[in-house]
Amino acid sequence: MTATTIERRPVLTIDDLSVVYDVEQPVTAVKGASFELSAGEILGLAGESGCGKTTLAYAVNRLHKPPARIASGQIVFHDADGSDVDLLTLGHDELRAFRWSKLSMVFQGAMNALNPVTSIRTQLEDVLLTHRPELGKKERRERAADVLRRVGVDPVRLRSYPHELSGGMRQRVMIAMAMILEPQVMIMDEPTTALDVVVQRDILREIVRLRDELGFAVIFITHDLPLLLEISDRIAVMLRGEIVELGDAATMYRSPRHEYTKKLLASFPSLSGSRGSFIRTGIDREDAS
Numbered sequence: 600m601t602a603t604t605i606e607r608r609p610v611l612t613i614d615d616l617s618v619v620y621d622v623e624q625p626v627t628a629v630k631g632a633s634f635e636l637s638a639g640e641i642l643g644l645a646g647e648s649g650c651g652k653t654t655l656a657y658a659v660n661r662l663h664k665p666p667a668r669i670a671s672g673q674i675v676f677h678d679a680d681g682s683d684v685d686l687l688t689l690g691h692d693e694l695r696a697f698r699w700s701k702l703s704m705v706f707q708g709a710m711n712a713l714n715p716v717t718s719i720r721t722q723l724e725d726v727l728l729t730h731r732p733e734l735g736k737k738e739r740r741e742r743a744a745d746v747l748r749r750v751g752v753d754p755v756r757l758r759s760y761p762h763e764l765s766g767g768m769r770q771r772v773m774i775a776m777a778m779i780l781e782p783q784v785m786i787m788d789e790p791t792t793a794l795d796v797v798v799q800r801d802i803l804r805e806i807v808r809l810r811d812e813l814g815f816a817v818i819f820i821t822h823d824l825p826l827l828l829e830i831s832d833r834i835a836v837m838l839r840g841e842i843v844e845l846g847d848a849a850t851m852y853r854s855p856r857h858e859y860t861k862k863l864l865a866s867f868p869s870l871s872g873s874r875g876s877f878i879r880t881g882i883d884r885e886d887a888s
């Protein structure tokens with residue numbers, strides 16, 4: 600296997616981020632997390648349930664709500680247009696404009712978050728109506744069909760309602776929705792955990808292919824480390840709120856440094872063979888710029 604080299608321009612810098620739940624016995628769910636996400640990179644975030652992955656994802660999006668509070672740190676988005684945006688200082692309206700269009704999120708359990716009484720077309724077009732009001736009706740229709748096609752769903756499904764779709768298809772629709780404004784970063788929190796293994800693999804393959812094609816960066820969150828080894832360029836391992844190891848996926852697989860990473864790897868006996876290469880297609884590239 601050749602080493603994965605990705606474009607080194609950072610798109611997101613997280614520095615010393617701490618998130619506290621201000622409850623009776625305050626919990627610091629994220630402790631001084633620091634990492635950089637490069638443009639076009641797939642960064643895996645691994646760690647067992649309860650270690651703080653979702654809390655981190657919400658904070659990066661500024662979607663956290665009380666009792667969660669960002670206690671320290673900086674989150675800076677480096678826009679492809681050259682400007683730097685300090686996410687923690689954005690006002691409500693700026694944040695609204697920013698979310699989905701620059702940085703979007705696929706939530707844990709998202710496939711159950713679609714509105715049951717509205718068609719897929721309406722839900723996709725509503726994002727465009729809100730964020731791209733300048734588009735005409737025809738363009739909106741075309742974009743909705745196009746983004747659905749990209750995630751592998753026949754545009755005939757635009758007329759469907761969520762309950763008429765399989766879980767895998769609903770999850771693809773959620774990914775389409777997160778992609779429709781062409782964000783530079785997508786955060787995906789356990790996007791395929793609820794799906795069966797075959798559907799999960801299909802969707803992961805699609806995400807990697809879309810990344811190759813469109814060049815967005817992904818923070819991919821799951822407790823499933825073997826899965827991350829297959830699709831990620833780099834992996835961050837989280838333990839009780841702290842990122843304890845961060846490195847190139849192939850290197851981490853060959854020679855994990857932290858005891859916890861070793862333990863995680865050892866707990867998956869199926870990892871004795873080679874790292875699956877069937878999902879990672881075309882990402883061993885020289886330079887994406």
Ligand SMILES: Nc1ncnc2c1ncn2[C@@H]1O[C@H](COP(=O)(O)OP(=O)(O)O)[C@@H](O)[C@H]1O
Nearest residue numbers: 620622626628647648649650651652653654655
């Ligand atoms: N609403 C809440 N109130 C208090 N503590 C919380 C709340 N949500 C999460 N936590 C704490 O934050 C920790 C991390 O949770 P979470 O970010 O959901 O972990 P993960 O996504 O890795 O499973 C939990 O172990 C829990 O202690």
Ligand SMILES: [Mg+2]
Nearest residue numbers: 652653654707
């Ligand atoms: Mg979670």
